[in-house]
Amino acid sequence: MLRLLDVGKTYGTVSVMRDVSFDVAAGEFIVFVGPSGCGKSTLLRMICGLETVTAGRIEIDGKLANDIPAASRGLALVFQSYALYPHMTVRQNMAFGLENLRTPKPEIERRVAEAARMLRLENLLARRPTQLSGGQRQRVAIGRAIVREPRIFLFDEPLSNLDAELRVEMRAELAQLHRRLATTMIYVTHDQVEAMTMADRIVVLRAGAVEQVGAPLELYNRPANRFVAGFIGSPRMNFLDGHVTASEAGWTTVEIAGVGPIRARGTLRTGTQASLGIRPEHVATVPAGAEGTVNLVRGQVASIEQLGSASFVRLADPALNLQIPGQTDVRFGDEIVVSLPPEHVHLFDDQGAAQPRP
Amino acid sequence: MSGLVGMLTARRGRLARDWTDWASLAYLLLGVLVMFLPVLWLFASSLKSDQALNAFPPTFLPWEPAQVAVPGQPGHLPLMQVTAGPLAGRRLAELRHIGLMAQMLDPARPGRVLPIPVRDLRPVLRLHASWSNFTDLVRRFNFFGYFWNSVLITTLATLITLLINSMAAFALSKYRFAGRDAVFALMLATLMVPPTIVLVPNFLIAARLDLVNSIWGVIWPGVATPTGVFLLRQYMLTIPDDLIEAARMDNASEWRIYWRIVLPLSAPALAVLAIFSVMWRWNDFLWPMVVLNRSSVFTLPLALFSFQGDLQTQWHYLLAMTVLTLLPVTVIFLFLQRSITQGIASAGVK
Amino acid sequence: MTAPAPGQALRRALGAAFGGAMNLLEAPMRLAQAKLRGGRIGWVFVVPNLSVFGLFTFLPILIDLVYAATGGNQLFPAQRPYVGTANFRALLACRNYLDPNTCTRDLFWHGVYNTAEFVVLQVGFMVGLSLVTALALNRPGRGRGFFRAVFFYPVLLSPVVVALIWKWVLQRYGVLNALLSALGLAPHDWLLNATTAFFWSVFVSIWAHMGFYTLILLAGLQAIPRDVYEAAAMDATPPWRRFRRITLPLLMPSLLVVLVLALIRAVQIFDEVYVLTGGGPGTSTTFLVQFIYQTGFAQQVREYGMAAAASLLLAGVLMALTVLQLRLARPKS
Incomplete structure (x- = not known):
């Protein structure tokens, strides 16, 4: 459907995008995610044709698309700002693109009506964008894309201007829309929750390069590097830095200053710097007296957040976040012992690359 | 002195009324007399017969011997x-x-x-509005011809001005191309070249292009205005680029983006430029006087000027024609007073 | 189906006409777009404007130079003999620069001195009056819109109309003299006396233009945030001090713009005074632009070279003023 091969972009001598390669299969929901400034919007605009490609190939349906003008690529983009034409009614907004293609009038009518029905906009067709709420504008922007019947839908942070509640609602609606239309969708966001909940596959970008491509849980369970591990998942993964004291038979021991040796799966050269990662929900509290377990860490409770269904405990020295299911009787200032189960400890080398677990 | 001070410094937002309010009101009323009485006097005089005009001391209303x-x-x-x-x-x-x-x-x-x-x-005196001043004017002189010339020049020039200035402003605000900044600087530089400076050469060019005694000779030289380009460009910069990219994604050609998206959204700035252009054109005097010297192509101000030479003694016709010349502007102003003053004020601040 | 209202029908018809006209250009513009990739299509949009500028602004400046350096009375440059700086030398030749009558081109120097005097008086009084009017208008109360409109109205009038209105008021048997007689004062031939004719030239041009500057200053006044005044009131600032230390400094950008705009326009004074007095009596109200017009177009032997030379001298003054304006208009960093 869509293939990117070593795509790069430079402005003058400044390189903002390099060696981006991945494939998108027909009907897939792909999410580009990354911190702001990572180039995800630029990449989307390059796929659209709104930005030029200075290196590599973008292929749509097997054809090189680098020099095809935006309008002729058969894609539709939903802008972050919606970019609705303020002087046109909702109906005119949706019809404008088809009019430009000299689509016959009855056909335009049919498609606009259908999109309006699908998006529950029937009663708003005569209104101007300024007379609509944020959510309604969002739906019009989507409707404008739908009537074009594009090969690929592109969304540029479409929910970032909505309030939290509406965002959750629109997320579900978009997912439903994707199921119904079964069209390829590419979606850009900086919000990893949106990425996790909506994507078939996620492309994690940082500083103009792809960090990892994979299904949400794949990224969650097997992050390729420390960046992805830290970016995906909420609350964030804990990291502990130290150096390797032993590594044999698929097990590596890392000495963490002030904590002691921690064992993890994976192999690294003895003496090198390494870091360990563990998700807060995997850190387990150890009842007093239950000695003998590996990877024990002792720390003082620096803060507690009780949400009822879960409790977040923060230890100081070493800084470590715990997520405990249900409620807890741990108190501020308590000294507690936790364990880091080796099967859940991620091992990263001094470059931040994750070490494969055998 | 302190009275003037108080008047100068008082401003909106105060609750208590004091004498400075009255002073400013008095000043404004005096201003109204000075600004408006001469015009009123013209209107009243234009209804007098030749005979009544010669009466001294003059009366305000058109009294004349019965x-x-x-x-x-x-x-x-x-x-x-x-x-x-x-x-x-x-x-x-x-x-x-x-x-x-x-x-x-x-x-x-x-x-x-x-x-x-x-x-x-x-x-015995009686009130007699001498409407024949006006009807004679229309009957004996080619008033409607001059009126039509003025309307035609004003309309065509304004339309062309709006079109080509907005096109240039669109390009200068929404495209990046080599030489764009140079073009913009060049256009701004022409602010320094008012028409009075290039009177002689423009006459040569008009003569070369066979535009002397043609309304196009009046229209063309002034349609590309740096003020207009600047005003429109500044406004268009505020139109989000997203809209233009959305239109581009919507398969609109660049030309269609210009006239279906950017032009309608620039309506407020276009209106201001239209007001300016109509004002300039309707009142233009020196250049038309240079380029038009056959009376059949005269505009209203030119006709009026040549009349005041020819009809020096026939004030009744001259006054009636003056009234007819300022009437269209006055009527438009009555209806669009608010938007005209606000539009010009907003353009002036920038 | 109900028939649409006439206004709506008209709008729709105008819209259709506009759309139709614009669509005519669709095909050629598409073609241009296909040929010019990226932003270069921008050139196509700039070209109409730029060609008019080129033909009627840039080219004329060059021709001005050619004219100024050639003599004779032929219009087409090719037929004009080269005279070097003779035109400029003739314009500038004076035995005593303080006395225009000792100059070869005495009319030019009368024009220069009259224009200088006019600029100082007209701009000074007009900007002052505009400021006072704007301050008076910038107060609460009914009818401010009406007052603003009345002060602005003359701006819309053609200079010829303005001149004729005042000519009618000022004539020997006009209403002003009638009022003076009624008060027991002697009537005057206002426009036949050098001093009074000059006074009325200044007065009439202020009358015609001050509304424009008042409007700009009023907008400037209204842009001053109210909380600044409220803060001043909390500090018990006396009125004169409030004007000097708050209003005036905050209004200064608008005031400077107004000042320079008024200067640029005043230097080019011609229309209304020319109709009002014809430059007379004698040369008492003959200004620079009138000299250019008369020398180039209104005398028996048209001296294009002399007119062009005077234009270039005027251009120098205007250029200096415009540079000043751009300097002032640029926000301070």
């Missing part, structure tokens, strides 16, 4: 009021006067001539 038709006498005779003598209070028609005695006729009984001393007679 005349009366007397049976048996050709034409009309002046009507006089008798102020003294046995016939005091009667109104009689004056047949002629010889020395200090006038020969009068009673319009009701015209058979007998009544001799009355001239000092006992006073002309």
